[in-house]
Amino acid sequence: xxxxxxxxxxxxxxxxxxxxxxxxxxxxxxxxxxxxxxxxxxxxxxxxxxxxxxxxxxxxxxxxxxxxxxxxxxxxxxxxxxxxxxxxxxxxxxxxxxxxxxxxxxxxxxxxxxxxxxxxxxxxxxxxxxxxxxxxxxxxxxxxxxxxxxxxxxxxxxxxxxxxxxxxxxxxxxxxxxxxxx
Amino acid sequence: xxxxxxxxxxxxxxxxxxxxxxxxxxxxxxxxxxxxxxxxxxxxxxxxxxxxxxxxxxxxxxxxxxxxxxxxxxxxxxxxxxxxxxxxxxxxxxxxxxxxxxxxxxxxxxxxxxxxxxxxxxxxxxxxxxxxxxxxxxxxxxx
Numbered sequence: 001x002x003x004x005x006x007x008x009x010x011x012x013x014x015x016x017x018x019x020x021x022x023x024x025x026x027x028x029x030x031x032x033x034x035x036x037x038x039x040x041x042x043x044x045x046x047x048x049x050x051x052x053x054x055x056x057x058x059x060x061x062x063x064x065x066x067x068x069x070x071x072x073x074x075x076x077x078x079x080x081x082x083x084x085x086x087x088x089x090x091x092x093x094x095x096x097x098x099x100x101x102x103x104x105x106x107x108x109x110x111x112x113x114x115x116x117x118x119x120x121x122x123x124x125x126x127x128x129x130x131x132x133x134x135x136x137x138x139x140x141x142x143x144x145x146x147x148x149x150x151x152x153x154x155x156x157x158x159x160x161x162x163x164x165x166x167x168x169x170x171x172x173x174x175x176x177x178x179x180x181x182x
Numbered sequence: 183x184x185x186x187x188x189x190x191x192x193x194x195x196x197x198x199x200x201x202x203x204x205x206x207x208x209x210x211x212x213x214x215x216x217x218x219x220x221x222x223x224x225x226x227x228x229x230x231x232x233x234x235x236x237x238x239x240x241x242x243x244x245x246x247x248x249x250x251x252x253x254x255x256x257x258x259x260x261x262x263x264x265x266x267x268x269x270x271x272x273x274x275x276x277x278x279x280x281x282x283x284x285x286x287x288x289x290x291x292x293x294x295x296x297x298x299x300x301x302x303x304x305x306x307x308x309x310x311x312x313x314x315x316x317x318x319x320x321x322x323x324x325x
Binding site: 095098099103106109110113134136137138139140141144 | 186187190191194197198200201202203204205208
């Protein structure tokens with residue numbers, strides 16, 4: 001991997017980790033387990049909007065999970081977000097590939113929905129009581145709302161990031177076209 | 183591309199609508215919760231907390247007699263050695279006043295489920311809610 005791309009991804013991993021830890025110290029508004037403002041998703045959306053591919057996103061995600069497990073010390077709750085984040089990344093990359101940069105908010109909403117859905121499914125599998133399914137309506141509503149918020153943030157920031165030109169190394173290498181006009 | 187985008191927007195909206203309705207359904211169909219009040223091990227009153235519409239107070243005397251109190255009667259009579267006043271709210275119950283020395287029953291606060299009873303050991307009063315599914319409330323079990 002070229003050094004410039006590596007540096008950019010490391011930068012994103014650090015930002016993602018900072019956002020994740022800062023967000024986990026905020027007091028939850030809604031006292032439900034698993035309802036959180038998934039702000040670390042913004043970083044994933046940034047990478048997608050700057051033409052990163054799924055492997056870059058997965059790399060940043062795995063690095064962030066490992067560092068968060070080391071720094072916060074709670075690995076069990078991280079196991080839930082691992083499953084959730086994994087499915088969310090798959091879904092988001094799929095939808096982004098289908099829809100393109102213009103529909104970033106929709107990508108964010110579906111990422112949040114699939115994240116919470118995967119978390120509930122893992123909780124159901126671990127606890128084996130169908131009672132956790134009663135959390136489904138609340139989590140789906142909060143997923144749509146937080147997905148909208150994250151999507152708006154990403155949608156707002158992304159053109160400014162692209163304009164700086166710093167992150168061009170993320171995009172796959174394109175053969176420069178010959179300029180015919182003279 | 184526009185068609186898949188619109189289809190996905192529709193799916194997200196459908197999920198949102200369905201979960202709102204699911205949430206309203208859950209709020210409307212609350213589970214039954216009955217508060218049992220025991221004095222010295224004897225059940226003296228059973229209150230259906232879902233039927234309670236407004237805040238009511240009950241006084242429990244030394245011999246286990248229990249009667250509803252009006253707002254201005256929320257005082258502990260001098261002749262009673264063990265007196266407790268219970269506050270019953272829609273869906274919840276708490277200990278309001280007590281003659282015991284350590285006041286742990288007051289500090290328990292308001293209970294809404296069968297996970298934890300309110301106990302006043304010096305006065306031998308136990309308030310226990312039955313009927314709620316305790317498996318919904320337990321977060322984790324250590325083995």
